[in-house]
Amino acid sequence: MANPSLVQGAQALPQEQEGTSEERLNEILSSYEGRVDELIPILQQVQQVFGYLPELAMKKIAKFLKLPESTVFGVGTFYAQFKLVPTGRNVIKVCRGTACHVRGSAQILGEIEKQLGISAGETTPNLENSIETIACFGSCALAPVVVINGKVHGRMTTPKAREILNKEAQ
Amino acid sequence: MSFEEIKSQAVLQWKAMQQSENARILIGMGTCGRAAGAEDVIAALNQKLAEQHIQAEILQVGCIGLCYAEPLIELVKPGKPSILYGNLTPELVSEIIADYQIADNPRPDLALGTRGEGTLEGIPNLFDLPVLKPQVRISLRNCGNIDPENINHYIANGGYEGLAKALRMKPQEVIDEIKKSGLRGRGGAGFASGIKWQFCHDAPGDIKYVICNADEGDPGAFMDRALLEGDPHAVLEGILIGAYAIGASEGYIYIRAEYPLAIQRLRIAIKQMEEYGLIGDDIMGSGFRFHIKIKEGAGAFVCGEETAMMASIEGRRGMPRSRPPFPAQSGLWGKPTNINNVETWSNVSAILQRGAEWYVSYGTEKSKGTKNFSLAGNVVRTGLIEVPMGISLREIVYEIGGGIPENKRLKAVQTGGPSGGFIPEGLIDLPVDYESLTQAGSIMGSGGMVVIDEDTCMVDITKFFLTFTQAESCGKCIPCRWGTKQMLDILEDISNGRGRPGDIELLQELAESVKDGSLCGLGQTAPNPVLTSIRYFRDEYEEHIVEKRCSAMQCQALISYYILPEKCQGCVICARNCPVQAIKGGKRMVHVIDQDKCINCGICLDVCPPKFSAVVKVSGTKPSDIPEKPVPVVAKS
Numbered sequence: 052m053a054n055p056s057l058v059q060g061a062q063a064l065p066q067e068q069e070g071t072s073e074e075r076l077n078e079i080l081s082s083y084e085g086r087v088d089e090l091i092p093i094l095q096q097v098q099q100v101f102g103y104l105p106e107l108a109m110k111k112i113a114k115f116l117k118l119p120e121s122t123v124f125g126v127g128t129f130y131a132q133f134k135l136v137p138t139g140r141n142v143i144k145v146c147r148g149t150a151c152h153v154r155g156s157a158q159i160l161g162e163i164e165k166q167l168g169i170s171a172g173e174t175t176p177n178l179e180n181s182i183e184t185i186a187c188f189g190s191c192a193l194a195p196v197v198v199i200n201g202k203v204h205g206r207m208t209t210p211k212a213r214e215i216l217n218k219e220a221q
Numbered sequence: 222m223s224f225e226e227i228k229s230q231a232v233l234q235w236k237a238m239q240q241s242e243n244a245r246i247l248i249g250m251g252t253c254g255r256a257a258g259a260e261d262v263i264a265a266l267n268q269k270l271a272e273q274h275i276q277a278e279i280l281q282v283g284c285i286g287l288c289y290a291e292p293l294i295e296l297v298k299p300g301k302p303s304i305l306y307g308n309l310t311p312e313l314v315s316e317i318i319a320d321y322q323i324a325d326n327p328r329p330d331l332a333l334g335t336r337g338e339g340t341l342e343g344i345p346n347l348f349d350l351p352v353l354k355p356q357v358r359i360s361l362r363n364c365g366n367i368d369p370e371n372i373n374h375y376i377a378n379g380g381y382e383g384l385a386k387a388l389r390m391k392p393q394e395v396i397d398e399i400k401k402s403g404l405r406g407r408g409g410a411g412f413a414s415g416i417k418w419q420f421c422h423d424a425p426g427d428i429k430y431v432i433c434n435a436d437e438g439d440p441g442a443f444m445d446r447a448l449l450e451g452d453p454h455a456v457l458e459g460i461l462i463g464a465y466a467i468g469a470s471e472g473y474i475y476i477r478a479e480y481p482l483a484i485q486r487l488r489i490a491i492k493q494m495e496e497y498g499l500i501g502d503d504i505m506g507s508g509f510r511f512h513i514k515i516k517e518g519a520g521a522f523v524c525g526e527e528t529a530m531m532a533s534i535e536g537r538r539g540m541p542r543s544r545p546p547f548p549a550q551s552g553l554w555g556k557p558t559n560i561n562n563v564e565t566w567s568n569v570s571a572i573l574q575r576g577a578e579w580y581v582s583y584g585t586e587k588s589k590g591t592k593n594f595s596l597a598g599n600v601v602r603t604g605l606i607e608v609p610m611g612i613s614l615r616e617i618v619y620e621i622g623g624g625i626p627e628n629k630r631l632k633a634v635q636t637g638g639p640s641g642g643f644i645p646e647g648l649i650d651l652p653v654d655y656e657s658l659t660q661a662g663s664i665m666g667s668g669g670m671v672v673i674d675e676d677t678c679m680v681d682i683t684k685f686f687l688t689f690t691q692a693e694s695c696g697k698c699i700p701c702r703w704g705t706k707q708m709l710d711i712l713e714d715i716s717n718g719r720g721r722p723g724d725i726e727l728l729q730e731l732a733e734s735v736k737d738g739s740l741c742g743l744g745q746t747a748p749n750p751v752l753t754s755i756r757y758f759r760d761e762y763e764e765h766i767v768e769k770r771c772s773a774m775q776c777q778a779l780i781s782y783y784i785l786p787e788k789c790q791g792c793v794i795c796a797r798n799c800p801v802q803a804i805k806g807g808k809r810m811v812h813v814i815d816q817d818k819c820i821n822c823g824i825c826l827d828v829c830p831p832k833f834s835a836v837v838k839v840s841g842t843k844p845s846d847i848p849e850k851p852v853p854v855v856a857k858s
Binding site: 086087088089090091092094095122125126129130131132133147148149150151152153154185186187188189190191192193194196201203204205206 | 252253255256257288289291437438439440441442443446478479480481516517518519520521522533534535536537538539595596597598599603604605635638669671673674677682685686689693695
C-alpha cells in the first residue's frame with residue numbers, strides 16, 4: 052500500500068521540526084517498555100502529538116524497539132491512519148461508505164474539493180485545510196456524513212457542505 | 222464486596238431512579254445522535270429546565286436504533302409511561318418541556334410512542350409501531366434504556382448474572398451451553414461458536430487468549446459501534462464468560478480508531494469492572510483471573526480477518542497468513558486463541574443470563590437467535606435493528622424500514638458489505654439466515670444492509686465496492702492484488718463507455734480466479750459484488766457495453782445534458798455558471814450546450830430556474846429538435 056508521494060514527503064521533512072520534536076518524542080517513548088507489540092500504539096501517539104510521523108521519529112522508534120527502520124516504515128505505510136506528511140489545521144473527512152455513496156457523497160466530496168481547490172488526500176499549501184476520505188464512519192443512518200475536526204455532520208447536502216465549510220474551515 | 226451485595230446496591234439505585242419524584246429524561250447520545258444535533262438539543266434542554274426550575278434527571282443513553290428520528294429524547298414522568306420524541310430541534314425540545322412538564326400536554330403531534338405501563342391518549346405504544354414490532358432485542362437488550370457509563374444500570378438489569386452462573390459451572394459445561402444455544406459467529410462466516418470454543422479449550426497450552434473483534438470495517442455497517450456505545454458491559458461480560466470457558470487469562474479488544482466514543486465507553490466500563498472486582502486476579506472470589514487490553518486499529522480493513530488482526534496486535538503489518546494452523550491451535554504469539562466479534566460476545570452474555578433453551582426459541586433450525594443489521598441507504602427509516610433469524614427481507618425493508626423514499630422502486634438489497642452481494646427485488650421474500658443468503662450469492666456478513674433504489678446504477682455501485690476492496694487488499698496474494706485491480710479497470714471502462722463485448726465473461730473469469738487464489742476472506746469474497754451484480758443485473762452491464770447507456774444516469778461519461786428549445790427563456794443563468802463555457806446563447810436566445818466541451822458536471826441543471834426547467838439529463842438518447850446554435854426564444858402565446 053506504500054504510496055510514492057508519501058515516501059517523498061518523508062525525505063523532504065523540514066529540519067527545524069526534527070529539533071523540536073526530540074524532547075517530546077523521548078517523553079512519549081519513556082512511557083513504553085520497548086516491546087514489539089507497542090509499535091502501533093507508539094506510532095499512534097506520535098502521530099497524535101505531531102500530526103504525522105516525522106522521519107526522525109520513526110528512526111528513534113526503531114532504535115527504541117530494536118527493530119529495523121524498514122519494519123517501522125513498513126508498518127507506518129501499511130495502515131491508512133498514518134501520515135508521513137503534515138496535515139492541515141482543519142481536517143475535513145468525507146465518508147465514502149456504501150450508504151453515503153448511494154446518497155450522493157461523491158457530489159459532496161466534489162463540492163468540497165472545488166471549494167478548497169484541492170483533491171482528497173491533499174492539503175492546501177498554507178497548511179490550513181486537508182481533505183481525507185474515510186471508508187465508513189459508521190454513521191450510515193445519517194448518510195451522507197462529513198467529519199470536520201472530529202465533529203460529525205450528518206444528512207449532508209452540497210449547499211450544507213458549502214455553509215459548514217465557510218463556518219468551520221476557513 | 223460480594224457480587225450479591227453489589228447487585229442489591231445496583232438494584233436499589235435503579236429502583237430509586239425509577240420511583241423518583243422527579244422527571245427523567247433519556248437522550249440518545251451515540252455518535253449518530255450527536256451527528257444529528259443531540260448536543261444542541263441537550264443544551265437547550267438544560268437551559269429550559271434551569272429557566273423553569275424543573276428538577277429532572279438527565280440520562281445519556283446509547284442508540285435505541287431509530288436513527289432516522291435522531292435526535293431523540295425519552296421523557297419519563299412519575300407514574301406515567303415514558304414518551305419518546307424524535308426529530309428534535311432545540312426549539313422543539315423547549316416546547317415539549319413547557320407543554321408536557323408544565324401544562325401536562327404530552328404533545329401527541331411530536332411523540333413517536335410510549336414505553337412502559339399505561340397508555341396515553343393519541344400516542345401509540347412504541348413497540349406496536351411497524352419499525353419495532355417485528356424486532357426482538359437480545360443483543361441490544363439494554364441499548365437506549367440504560368446509561369452505558371453506569372455499571373449499576375447494567376447489573377440492575379441482569380448484568381453479570383451470566384458470568385456469575387458461568388463461574389459456578391465447569392468450563393466444559395459453559396461450552397456445552399453455548400453449543401446447545403446453536404450460536405453462530407455474528408462476524409460474517411457463521412461458524413458455530415461452541416465448536417470454535419471447544420477447539421481452543423482442547424488445544425494444549427497454559428497460556429490462551431481471547432480476542433473481541435471490534436474492527437467493524439465494512440462500509441455501511443455500524444451495529445458493533447452502536448452496541449459498544451450503548452451497552453459495553455454486555456460485550457465485556459460475554460468475553461469474560463468465553464475466557465473462563467476456554468481457559469484464557471488475557472484478552473484483547475481490537476477496535477477501530479474511527480470509533481472514539483466506543484473506545485471511551487469501553488475504557489470507562491473496564492475501570493468500573495476493576496472497582497467491583499469483576500475483572501482482575503480473583504473475579505467474584507472464584508479464583509478466575511482475567512485481564513483485558515484495548516488495541517486501537519490503525520485503519521486497515523483486512524485486519525478484520527483473524528490472522529491479520531493477530532499480526533496487527535503483535536505490532537506488525539496486518540497481513541493474513543494461511544490456515545491451518547487455526548488460531549485455536551496457534552494464534553496470538555503462537556498460543557491458542559479464540560476470536561469472536563462484538564455481537565457474538567453480547568449474545569454469549571444473554572445466553573448465560575437466560576439459558577440456551579430460551580435462546581433457541583428464536584430463529585430458524587440452523588440459524589438461532591437474532592441478528593443485528595444496520596439498515597441504511599435508500600430506505601425511509603434507517604437505523605439499527607435486531608430481528609429474529611428467518612425474517613424476510615421484505616419485512617425488513619417495507620415494515621421496519623418503511624419502504625423506499627419518494628415511492629421509488631426497490632432494485633436490490635446489499636448485504637455483507639464489500640464481501641457480500643446484491644439480492645435483487647425478485648428475491649425479496651428470501652428469509653434472512655446464513656444458508657439462504659449464501660445460496661443467493663451473498664453472505665450474512667457482519668450485518669450491513671444497504672437498500673438500493675432504481676436510481677442506483679449496478680455497474681457504478683459494483684465499481685464502488687471494488688474500489689474499496691482493491692485499495693484494502695494487503696497485497697500478499699497476487700490474484701487478489703492484481704485481480705481486483707483488473708476487475709476494477711474493466712468496470713471503469715464499462716462505466717466510461719469503453720466497454721467491449723466479452724468484458725462480462727472476462728469479469729466472471731477473473732472473479733473466480735481471485736476467489737480461488739486468495740488466502741483470506743477479503744480476496745475470497747471481494748468478487749461477490751461483481752458476481753451477484755452480473756448474475757442478477759446482466760442487462761445493465763449489456764446496456765452500458767452495447768448501447769453506451771446508463772439508465773440510472775449515474776455513470777457520468779454516459780450521460781449528456783441538453784437545453785430544450787421550447788422551454789428555454791434565454792435567462793443566461795446556465796451560461797454564466799458553466800465552469801467550462803460550454804453553453805452558448807445570450808439574452809432571449811435559446812441556449813445550446815456544446816457537447817464536445819461539456820464535462821457533464823450538471824451545474825446547468827441545478828441552476829436552471831425551476832419555472833423554466835429547460836435543462837434535461839439523458840443517457841443514450843438525444844431529445845429531438847435541439848438547435849445547432851442559439852436561436853431566438855419563441856414568445857409564449
